[in-house]
Amino acid sequence: MRALIDYLRLARMYVGLNLRAQLEYRGAFVAQMAAMAVNDAVWVAFWSLFFSRFPVLHGWKVDDVITLWAVAAAGFGLAHAVCGNALVLATVIAEGQLDVWMLYPRALLPHLLLGRMSASACGDVIFGVAVYLAFVRPDAAHIALFAVLAAGVAVLIVGFDVLSASLGFYLGNSATLTDQWRFSMLTFATYPATLFRGAVKLVLFTAIPAAFINLFPVRALRSLSLADAALALVGALAVAAAGAAAFHIGLRRYQSGNLLTMRG
């Protein structure tokens, strides 16, 4: 427990440092956040157009899809605003750049993940929260559950980033494969779960665990279902555990790139 609190403190310090570093280039930071929010807004606009023509899609209404985009964007953004290095982990492993992180007395993986903040991810967080508040108009209980579920999605996304990037330990330069796996996950995760059936649905609970974003969180928020919320969180923790295991087993195969690296 003490170790956990210790790492939460470290996370808070890193987030503060990374945010100050981003604010050094305030214009670029705001521009990147705005660009990402616009990017997300286009998808919400698409779904609004779609549902204006076809009001119900296999039981899903426009509010469900907006909830899905809100929780997915907020979770994805939170993941990379706090653990920005998760996005580049495949390259770090492939190029043998882990050495510098191994010199610290902290546990390697969480420390490495915290080392960077993605500016555009902050735009995702703002978009996700704003769109949920503006369009769904939730009460306090829904807002609290939304916050918990977005945090759960963030854990799942970081876990999945680590899992997919860890392919690099086993396959060498796996950046292309990692990108495709990650792209498949994000694409499936942002479409209504009701579209998928049979074998594909099985895949969405296992190899591409998108169901823990596009199914359980939406059901939980639709009817304040704690059972669905619990399933979403259990799925997120399972993916995070799989990612950590794949990383630490793979780490035994790691070979240094003999790179001279400095951290500012």
Next chain:
Amino acid sequence: MNRPSVYLHVGRTAARSHLAYLGEVAARATFLTVLLYIFLQLWRITYAETGADRLGGFTLAQMLWYLAMTEAIILSAPPVTPAIDQDARTGGIAVHLLRPISYPFYRLWVALGEQLVRFALNALVGAVLATALVGPAPLAARGVAMFLVAIPLAFTLDFTAHLGIGLCAFWLEDTSGLALLYRRATMLLGGVLLPIDLFPAGLRSALAFLPFRDVVYGPAHLFVQPDGDFLVRLLVRQATGVAALGLVAAAVYRAGVRRIHAHGG
């Protein structure tokens, strides 16, 4: 030296150098497979729930082929804006100005050469996937021919818009935000995800004054529903769009080039 054959050579060289990256095809195949599978599921359910044979004038098979072609077009767009942005911001454009060819036309032909290769590969992958998912294309040779006639001007129109945005780097710190806005507008308002026939009537009328539909929707619509009159109207709109945006880009270019100060080196 400033002859069409020179630009054709530039385009051919860009196409050939891009052929070296055929490894991208595998990545693109995964990308398109996931997208088209999801679109198929989305529209299969929508057709079933509405009980309609046709939506926006398209059958389910036509809808999937339409989406395969819109994705092939949109995914083939080369990174024009970053290259022009880089040239303008770093002053690298000064080196291009020493050459006996026009910089905007040089960039146009590089983009067309690269886009041609990307588009051919995307269309091939999209056609294979659409055939696997909904069967052979419900189309005629006439549709393919009209599609191919409309594509070059669609690409040129898209390039002209990107040229204007990229050249704004003479004044702006970074044009990537503007470029993203344009790309997303093309995606949404160009009919990449949803045919324009399914948009609300008011929005459809407003889109008639914007270039986005002429880049994506027009050619893809011709692919599944060939129509001579539609083709003529589309070509006129595309040519008008290229001329109008070209004038704007030319003005931006002239104003931007006046700001270049070369100090040797």
